[in-house]
């Protein structure tokens with residue numbers, strides 16, 4: 156249902172002379188519903204941002220992206236114990252939660268069509284993250300927002316996003332979806348790990364490392380299209396293709412599905428730029444630096460999405476990747492660009508710990 160909402164001061168005929176503050180919702184030009192201001196929350200659409208749904212029963216990634224409202228345009232996110240982390244707050248969590256925060260501040264008929272973000276400081280997983288949203292502009296069809304993620308008074312991450320109402324217009328798609336096996340024909344990460352533990356083509360030292368490494372399943376199911384018997388010590392082309400979908404069922408809200416796609420985009424994509432440089436004994440410190448996405452078409456992130464990643468270049472310790480996400484019908488849903496920092500590790504120094 157679409158409606159027009161406006162604030163008015165009402166003098167209710169025959170009741171009293173008092174002025175009542177109310178929200179007026181015009182359903183059609185002929186009928187009008189008067190709702191007392193104190194019940195205006197009823198006008199909020201059912202969405203992840205206001206859902207009654209219990210956090211325990213929702214999809215794990217929806218739980219990770221959940222924000223508590225603190226005041227108008229200020230939200231708090233936390234890092235859950237079983238959320239992906241890399242010694243610091245996972246970049247995808249920052250992008251996903253920040254997109255959730257800005258989406259909350261926009262008219263629900265507008266959805267994000269592009270976002271651009273910088274990772275400024277490594278986030279501390281043990282303290283909450285405060286998201287402060289700035290409303291830059293609200294137009295008829297577009298809206299623009301900025302959000303800063305803050306820990307201990309420091310801005311650790313910043314994101315700009317633009318939103319648009321649905322609009323009919325020209326369409327084309329010149330990029331075909333590559334031909335890849337269907338998700339059903341591919342192994343899950345858990346099955347792949349089991350297979351690697353016993354694969355005689357892999358060095359015993361590598362298999363032992365896989366067996367002893369702490370394995371926390373990700374909230375996103377991933378199926379690599381070209382699983383090869385290579386290790387993180389073997390050179391390979393700077394590209395990657397995998398199917399992904401959120402584990403569990405996500406709430407039916409396009410904004411949430413875009414946040415989940417943004418979360419997933421930071422998981423393994425920029426690693427593709429390291430593929431040609433891998434070698435035995437190489438220890439590197441890696442971090443995502445920035446993250447840009449264009450959302451072309453609606454996405455269902457709890458249904459299989461193909462992510463096609465390519466790194467055209469690496470230079471100055473920065474690996475650059477481009478990515479495209481397709482649905483199973485081959486429609487291009489999202490275009491993605493990212494840079495990551497990859498430095499040969501200097502012993503006893505680590506760039507990945509929080510410096511707050």
Ligand SMILES: CCCCCCCCCCCCCC(=O)SCCNC(=O)CCNC(=O)[C@H](O)C(C)(C)COP(=O)(O)OP(=O)(O)OC[C@H]1O[C@@H](n2cnc3c(N)ncnc32)[C@H](O)[C@@H]1OP(=O)(O)O
Pocket residue numbers: 241243244245246247274275276277278421422425426428429432440441442443444469470472473474495496497498499500501504505506510
């Ligand atoms: C070929 C390329 C491949 C790329 C692959 C990328 C894959 C990415 C995959 C990501 C997947 C995961 C996705 C994620 O979730 S990553 C999480 C999201 N990203 C972040 O949190 C990044 C946040 N941003 C920052 O921390 C800063 O902006 C950085 C660090 C980027 C620059 O900020 P700044 O300009 O201030 O920094 P600096 O250049 O002076 O250095 C900072 C510190 O580092 C030390 N330091 C310097 N050199 C080395 C070294 N070799 N070995 C060890 N340490 C070294 C240096 O001494 C200093 O330490 P200290 O003196 O302060 O104690």
